[in-house]
Amino acid sequence: MHLRSFLALAVLAIAPFAHAQQTIRLxxxxxxxxxxxxxxxxxxxxAKTGSKVRVISVGTGKALELARNGDVDVTLVHARGAEDKFVAEGHGIDRRDVMYNDFVVAGPAADPARVSGGKDVIAAFKKIAASDAKFISRGDNSGTDVMEKSYWKTAGVQPATGKYVSAGLGMGEVLNMAAELQAYTLTDRATYSSYKARTGLEVLVQGDPRMYNPYGIIAVNPERHKGVNHKGAMQLIDWITSSEGQQKIASFKPQGQQLFFPSASKPQAGAISR
Structure with missing residues (x-):
């Protein structure tokens, strides 16, 4: 076989493998x-695409910062105001709804602030602030942190110094800290459910429409960052918002409980009923 023909065949043989190994930074x-x-x-x-997704798991603020700097190809976050700003400033394109769940107020079973059974998150925050109990905040500019801060602002109060702990940590670590200190915290329901057995914390406040928690996925603008894998980003976006991806989200039911609800084809109004 002529050397040129051999090399051409070799390239053809390697090309599918190289494509299969593309990495998408999320x-x-x-x-x-x-x-x-x-x-x-x-x-x-x-398995379906042959692509490899490299996940960087941080708070929403940091996740958007990584996307803004072109350090990732696509971002999946839950802070709609920040997401809209990110797109409006030209950092991201083709934002799509993916799924939603809700926030809950978790705390010790003893419930010293007497908030159990309530469905008004603002009233609950006022009671917590007036009590001797501690409140653990994410303190990391995550979507949860932004939402929590908005509740305190609406309530017009905040726990006294020493009773409000700004952890600067992820949700799982904050739940562990709340359990150790017998404190309250705001958490997304999914992470709470994953940590419930190890923390012993209870869901004490839920069902307030203001605790609606939507997630969106956004491709980094390739015009801003030429080196991003835009093709891979769109591949992931298209799949996660497809009927297959949405059904996969709906079928995620650890311990038989559905933790995320697909919303790509049916945008939600924001009401949460529990």
Whole structure:
């Protein structure tokens, strides 16, 4: 065989393998990682496409910063205001709804602030602030942290110095800290469910429409960062918002409980009923 023909055949043989090994860099929130959702979703995507997803799990603020700097190809977060700003400033394109769940107030079974059974998160925050109990905040500019801060602002109060702990940690670590200190915290339901057995914390407040927690996925703008894998980003976006991806999200039910609800085809109004 002529050397040129041999080399051409070799390139053709290697090309599919090289394509199969493309890496997609995804920045996302600790809730999607801590809950086990990504471990459930991504193997199905990788098996179907041959692509490899490298996950960087941080708070939403940091996830968007990584995307803004072009350090990732795509981001999956839950802070709609920040997401819209990110797109409006030209850092991201083709934002799509993916799924939703809700926030809950978790705390010790003893419930010293007497908030158990309530459905008004603002009233609950006022009671916590007036009590001697501690409150553990993410303190990391995550979607959960942003939402929590908005509740305190609406309530017009905050726990006294020494009773409000800004942890600067991910959701799972904050839940462990709340359990150790017998404190309250705001958490997404999915991460709470994954940590419930090890923390012993109870869901004490839930069902307030203001605790609606939507997630969106956004491709990094390739015009801003020429080196991003835009093709891979769109491949992931298209799959996770497809009927296959959405069904996979709906079927994630650890201990028989559905933790995320697909919303790509049916945008939600924001009401949560529990």
């Amino acid at each position: 920045s996302t929130t600790t809730s999607t990682e801590n809950s086990g959702l990504l471990a459930w979703l991504l193997p199905a995507f990788e």
